[in-house]
Amino acid sequence: xxCTWYARNAARAAAIILIALSVCGFGGVESLFAxxxxxxxxxxxxxxxxxxxxxxxxxxxxxxxxxxSHQDGVNRISxxxxxxxxxxxxxxxxxxxxxxxxxxxxxxxxLAYWINLYNALTVKVVLSHYPVASIRDIDISPGLFxxxxxxxxxxxxxxxxxxxxxxxxxxxxxxWRDPRIHYALNCASIGCPNLQKKAFTAANAERMxxxxxxxxxxxxxxxxxxxxxxxxxxxxxWFTDDFGGGVAGVLxxxxxxxxxxxxxxxxxxxxxxxxxxxxxxxxxxx
Numbered sequence: 001x002x003c004t005w006y007a008r009n010a011a012r013a014a015a016i017i018l019i020a021l022s023v024c025g026f027g028g029v030e031s032l033f034a035x036x037x038x039x040x041x042x043x044x045x046x047x048x049x050x051x052x053x054x055x056x057x058x059x060x061x062x063x064x065x066x067x068x069s070h071q072d073g074v075n076r077i078s079x080x081x082x083x084x085x086x087x088x089x090x091x092x093x094x095x096x097x098x099x100x101x102x103x104x105x106x107x108x109x110x111l112a113y114w115i116n117l118y119n120a121l122t123v124k125v126v127l128s129h130y131p132v133a134s135i136r137d138i139d140i141s142p143g144l145f146x147x148x149x150x151x152x153x154x155x156x157x158x159x160x161x162x163x164x165x166x167x168x169x170x171x172x173x174x175x176w177r178d179p180r181i182h183y184a185l186n187c188a189s190i191g192c193p194n195l196q197k198k199a200f201t202a203a204n205a206e207r208m209x210x211x212x213x214x215x216x217x218x219x220x221x222x223x224x225x226x227x228x229x230x231x232x233x234x235x236x237x238w239f240t241d242d243f244g245g246g247v248a249g250v251l252x253x254x255x256x257x258x259x260x261x262x263x264x265x266x267x268x269x270x271x272x273x274x275x276x277x278x279x280x281x282x283x284x285x286x
Contacts, residue, residue, distance in 0.1 A: 034238035040170035042160065043110075045103040052105055054113050056199035058093035059120055062086065067197045068283050073219050075194040077123060079130045080284030087127060094120050098155045108202035111176060115184045115200045117157075118167045123195075125149045125164075126188050126280070134278045135188040179242045179253060182235050183212035191221055191233060191277035217257045221277070225265055234276035247272055 066078050066086065082090075097117050102110060122135070129138045141151035141163075153161035172181050184205075186195035193216040200208055216222040216233075223232050236243055236250045243253040255266050 035165055035169040037173040037242070038170055039174040040166065042158075043102065043171045044175060046107050046110055047104055048106060050104060050106045050109070052109065053202065054100055054105070054109055055096070056093075056112065056116055056201060058089055058096070059116050059199040062090055062093070062120075062123075063195070063197050063199065067195055069197070070283070073194075073215075074190055074221075074281060075197065076281045076283035077126075077188070077195065078283040079123075079126055079280075080282070082127055090120065090124055090127070094124060094155065098157050100157075102158060106202065108205060111172075112200040112202050112205050114167050114172050115181075115205070117155075118164060118172075119184075119186050119195060121154050121164060121167075122186060122188050125154070131282075132280060134280055136278050173239075173242065177242075178209070179239075179244075180209040180213050182239060182242065183216050184209060186281075188281055189277060190279045190281055191275075192281070193222075193235075195281070214257045217254055218259050218262055223254055223258070223262060223266070226273075229271075229273050230265065230268070231273045231275050234274040236272075237274040 066082055067075050068078065069075050094117070097113065097120070100113065102113060105113065125138060125140075126132065126135060129140075132138060136148045138149045139146050140149045141147065143151070150164045153163050155162055168181075168185055172185070183193040184196075184200065186192050188195075193212055196208060196212065198204075221233055223230065225231070232250065232254070236254075240246060240250060243250045250272065251266055255263055258266055
């Protein structure tokens with residue numbers, strides 16, 4: 001009985017995957033499983049006139065010490081050189097963040113808070129499992145077919161257990177509705193937008209988001225031409241709705257930040273292809 005049920009349902013699943021592969025096009029079948037923005041109502045509360053600020057100096061020091069820019073434009077982290085003191089300092093910074101009353105902050109302070117917490121937790125996850133070739137090898141998410149660490153509850157904020165997907169897809173994306181969020185969050189991979197070398201703050205976030213968008217789009221990881229085909233980061237396929245919806249919306253977003261040479265290539269009609277490099281953004285020697 002069980003074997004018959006499994007065979008029947010496995011066959012259905014295989015058929016669905018084959019259909020998806022044939023029709024989904026840009027982004028491939030993986031785009032079908034990309035998390036959707038789904039608001040977590042609890043985190044919409046804020047105090048617009050609040051003068052409270054969050055101290056991100058600990059994260060600033062970590063970034064200044066361990067993040068380096070390489071000739072290919074990728075910011076890499078020297079995971080292998082983070083010693084016991086560095087790990088302790090990172091743990092203390094994350095602990096301080098989780099003790100903050102987030103709802104008592106202004107929206108700009110909250111934005112910087114969640115971006116920095118996401119990035120610090122991502123680095124901490126990698127450090128806890130290092131060495132690894134890719135963050136996708138850290139299969140600590142619950143579920144038989146888990147992939148990566150994104151669904152593992154890592155910390156509690158205001159008494160609520162929180163994971164990386166919560167921060168990105170249930171808080172940042174639906175509350176701010178700003179496509180530039182994708183350029184601020186780093187998934188510890190070569191193909192991802194750079195982990196910035198300084199912390200986001202309420203004062204610098206707008207400028208850093210603009211700079212990060214422009215830097216990524218004008219880098220081959222964001223957009224490149226290969227054999228007369230336009231290849232863009234899979235980020236634009238996974239989260240197409242955030243970038244205006246459909247290929248036309250993605251192209252309009254890219255043109256907004258493209259330099260003159262790239263913009264001329266974006267004006268050429270044609271289908272998009274997408275690619276992504278999940279290799280760990282590791283600066284340490286192999």
